[in-house]
Amino acid sequence: MLDETNSGNVLVEVRDLKMHFPIHAGVFKKRVGEVKAVDGISFDIFEGETLGLVGESGCGKSTAGRAILRLYDITEGSIKIDGVEIGPTPQPKLREMRPTMQMVFQDPQASLNPRMSVAAIIGEPLDEHTDFSKKEKREKVLGLMDAVGLNRDFANRYPHEFSGGQRQRIGIARALALNPKFIVCDEPIAALDVSIQAQVVNLLEDLQEEFGLTYLFISHDLSMVRHIADRVAVMYLGRVVELATREELFRAPKHPYTQALLSAVPEPDPSLEEKVERILLEGDVPSPSKPPKGCNFCTRCPQVMDICKEIDPTGKEIAAGHQVACHLYADT
Numbered sequence: 001m002l003d004e005t006n007s008g009n010v011l012v013e014v015r016d017l018k019m020h021f022p023i024h025a026g027v028f029k030k031r032v033g034e035v036k037a038v039d040g041i042s043f044d045i046f047e048g049e050t051l052g053l054v055g056e057s058g059c060g061k062s063t064a065g066r067a068i069l070r071l072y073d074i075t076e077g078s079i080k081i082d083g084v085e086i087g088p089t090p091q092p093k094l095r096e097m098r099p100t101m102q103m104v105f106q107d108p109q110a111s112l113n114p115r116m117s118v119a120a121i122i123g124e125p126l127d128e129h130t131d132f133s134k135k136e137k138r139e140k141v142l143g144l145m146d147a148v149g150l151n152r153d154f155a156n157r158y159p160h161e162f163s164g165g166q167r168q169r170i171g172i173a174r175a176l177a178l179n180p181k182f183i184v185c186d187e188p189i190a191a192l193d194v195s196i197q198a199q200v201v202n203l204l205e206d207l208q209e210e211f212g213l214t215y216l217f218i219s220h221d222l223s224m225v226r227h228i229a230d231r232v233a234v235m236y237l238g239r240v241v242e243l244a245t246r247e248e249l250f251r252a253p254k255h256p257y258t259q260a261l262l263s264a265v266p267e268p269d270p271s272l273e274e275k276v277e278r279i280l281l282e283g284d285v286p287s288p289s290k291p292p293k294g295c296n297f298c299t300r301c302p303q304v305m306d307i308c309k310e311i312d313p314t315g316k317e318i319a320a321g322h323q324v325a326c327h328l329y330a331d332t
């Protein structure tokens with residue numbers, strides 16, 4: 001984790017990133033529209049920090065994570081990782097950059113090949129990107145198993161022989177194999193039993209400290225994000241609506257959507273629980289293929305004004321490091 005001042009260097013710079021998926025219809029598969037899953041997001045991630053990316057399911061946060069790692073060919077925008085622009089880089093060329101940036105997926109069951117042993121799974125990136133001898137590779141794999149708390153005696157076992165938490169440790173070990181700088185953790189604990197979620201989060205924190213990792217931690221679980229993130233970006237319908245340090249965001253959320261989201265988080269202190277005012281949002285999240293005119297949140301916002309239905313608010317820095325995209329803060 002970074003200190004409060006965020007004085008580190010920028011490792012990841014995302015600017016106006018868009019990921020639109022075409023909608024085709026009819027016999028001739030004509031393009032009839034597009035799903036604007038990510039619609040112009042911008043932020044920096046500092047070296048060694050964890051940026052939490054939160055929002056309800058379908059808000060575009062997972063697509064954003066994949067797009068930043070260029071698992072997709074993006075629609076528009078710029079992504080710089082360690083100073084290198086990868087937005088327009090063709091896929092074959094990206095292969096050379098893969099070691100720097102890795103992903104830990106939500107469902108360890110689905111992301112591990114059931115026919116490969118644990119050693120083969122963890123060592124697979126080494127086959128592709130290094131010319132390690134068999135012995136060197138074995139040593140590296142066993143070292144990674146130690147690092148993520150897996151018993152090295154189990155190196156020749158298969159994924160189905162492990163629990164969900166252990167499988168996620170296998171996925172983390174594989175992500176670490178090439179000494180990455182930046183890891184996108186896409187809901188890494190959502191598929192796990194509550195009792196082991198904290199263990200995996202603690203492991204990610206320990207590994208961050210040990211290897212100097214930088215995380216984009218994608219989650220719908222605000223309590224977990226509050227625990228792990230240095231700063232938090234809140235997404236709604238393909239946009240980042242608020243970004244602030246964890247302390248600032250949880251202490252004084254400014255965007256009406258963030259306020260509603262946080263009001264739904266259970267308060268651990270029972271004496272404060274009664275004082276929490278829940279904000280219930282009405283209506284459904286609009287389709288990302290037909291976002292409303294003006295502010296994306298205007299169809300559900302408890303504080304909507306006339307201007308909101310006409311003009312799209314742009315992100316504004318209302319205090320050092322605290323950005324909000326909302327007309328309520330136009331004059332601050």
Ligand code: SF4
Nearest residue numbers: 295298301308326327
């Ligand atoms: Fe609500 Fe208007 Fe702010 Fe959008 S711009 S969040 S509709 S007050």
